[in-house]
Structures are given as C-alpha cells and as structure tokens.
Amino acid sequence: MRHTARTAIAAAALTLLPQLAFAHTGAGAVHGFDAGFAHPMSGLDHMLAMLTVGIFAWQLGGRAVWAVPATFVALMAVGGALGVSGVEVPFVEMGIALSVVVLGAVVALGLKAPLALAMAVTGFFALFHGHAHGTEMPLDASGLSYGLGFMSATALLHLAGLGLGMTIGRFGEIHGAKVVRGAGAAVAVAGLGLVSGLI
Template identity: 45%
Template sequence: MKRILALSLFPTAAFAHPGGHFDQPFLDGILHPFSGADHLLAMVAVGLWATVSGGRAVWAMPLSFVLALLTGGMMGASGLALPLVEPMILASILLLGTATALALCPALPVSLLGVAAFGLAHGFAHGAEGPAQGMALYALGFVAASACLHGLGLGLGLALTSRVIRFLGGATAVAGLALAFA
C-alpha cells in the first residue's frame, strides 16, 4: 500500500504511458500494464470486485475486461479516436474500487458492460502506445499481463476475508483520487 501511495505522489509514475523502445514487443506488452499505477490498480480491482460479486461474475468480469481490452488495443493501434480515454481509466480505478468497497452487486449484464467500457479504455491506451512493428506480440503480452493481474485480484479475493477485500477496494478508490490530483 505504501508503494501505491508513493506512486500516486509522482505524476509521471501515475499514468502508464512512458513510451518504450519496443525492441521486444512481447516483453514490452507484458510490462506495459505494470508501468503505471492506473492500469495496475484497475486490473487488480476487476478481480477483487468479481470475487465480491461471486457466481458467474468471477470468470465473466475478467473475461469481459480482457476481450474489451483487446478490442480497444486494436482501435488504439489502428489510429482510431476514442474520446476521454484517460478520464475513463481514472474512473475505472475510482468506480471499481468503490464497487468493491461497497460490495455492490448490480445485475451481471450491468457489471459486464461497465467492466467492458473500462477494458476498452485501458486497451486503447495500450494499443496507442504500442509499436509500429510487432503489434500482435505486444497485444499478446499486455493481454497476458492483464489476465494475470485479474488473477491476482481473484486470488486475493478468494484468500482474504470480506472485510479485507472491501478495505482493499476502498484503498483502491482512494489511490484513484490521489492519482486524480497528481
């Protein structure tokens, strides 16, 4: 938690768009979701909220995010425009964290639509920052890393008590607020 707070104090560390050399597209794709607190927090929060929601949401929420992530990545790589990408990424941290903290469980289609919208924005950011050559390997890398981060959230959600999970959701939302003012 101290690392998340420390990252939130440095604006250049807050957003995952440092630019890369892309000499190894697959590795760069894997590293991209870890290069900024915004992507890291949101992707773990998807897994946490999925465990709070339970049932089919445990697999459907991460899958929805990853499929939308891939779609957004293709959009970003192709140069299509998607307005409000950074505000959507920030909103994903705040809302996913809040939903987890409050143990909100709307109807599954509503949850999936929200998670997919956030996945689209995150994917667009990944794709827009991707390499001109090797985009397929880069996309495979960021999809794999994102799925692993969802898995981390799911693992934490399954291993921890409800109270701790909800605390982590609240901490995620607070970190999102810190990023908003960084």
C-alpha cells in the same frame, strides 16, 4: 471454489500459450510480446484497475468469476486495436483514472451488481485501458504479439485479484469482507488522486 480453479487454469493457459506460440519466431515478435506484457505492469492506474476487476469478480462469485475478467480482456483487445489503428477515443486518461475510482468504490460498497451490468461496466473501462496500450505500442513491435502480451499480463493481474480476494476471504465471512471492502476504499481514494493529478 470450482469456478476459481477453472479460472486459474484458464488464466495460466492464456499466459503460457503466447509464450509457446512465439518460442520460435523472430525478434520483432518476441519484443512485441515483452513490450505488451510489460505495459500494464508499468502504471499504477492499470495495475490497480486490473487487480480490482479480479477482486470484484471474486466478490460477485458464480459465473462472474470468469465472465467479468474475460469481458475486460476481450474489450481491452478491442480498445487496443482502435489505438493501434489510430482511431481516436476521447478522455482516455480520465477514463482510466475513473475506472480506478469506480471499481474501487463498487468493491468498497460490496455492490452485488447483476452479471450483465458488471460485465458492461468493466468492459466499458477496458476500452480506455486497451486504447492506451495500443497507442503506446513500439513502432518495431508486431501488433499481434504486443496485443497478446498485454492481454496475458492483464489476465495474470485479474488472477492475482481473484487470489487476493479468496485469500482475504479466508479471514472469515465477516472480517474478510471488511478487509476486502477496505481495500476497495483504498483503491477508490487512489483513483481520486489519479483523477485530480495528485498521484
């Protein structure tokens, strides 16, 4: 519970700091932050993956509650920098769709992965999400403010996933776990729809 509270505070701080930092900057910086913040919210694939990262982190518990989401945000920033710089990353859209399948499946199966493996898997998929954000940055946006925008939105989605897992978990150890795993299965099915092009 203390880990969850610490994560909530950190995510809130991450969300507020960019807004404070850009409160007195020009329109380009504000536009960049707004565009970056909106981008993860604009696609079902991004939203499902990022919410599921939060649920997965809650399911693992312990240090994973903050380490898994933090790894995703950090490596997504790396992917975003590659995208902005024009560095090609193969199979970006497929990587994003597969992230929904894989993350949904690990939640559905209730896999208790070692922390290092959980961080590696989520970080790997974060590169694809970040690259997509970076390549779609508006031409008139500041790269720094745009990056802070999509990192903040992602942190909020992770926090929402953590909160969702914690809320469902209150149904009880047995029933809560079943609901969470059912949600993971639904996410994995949606991911298969994204991979096949049906969604």
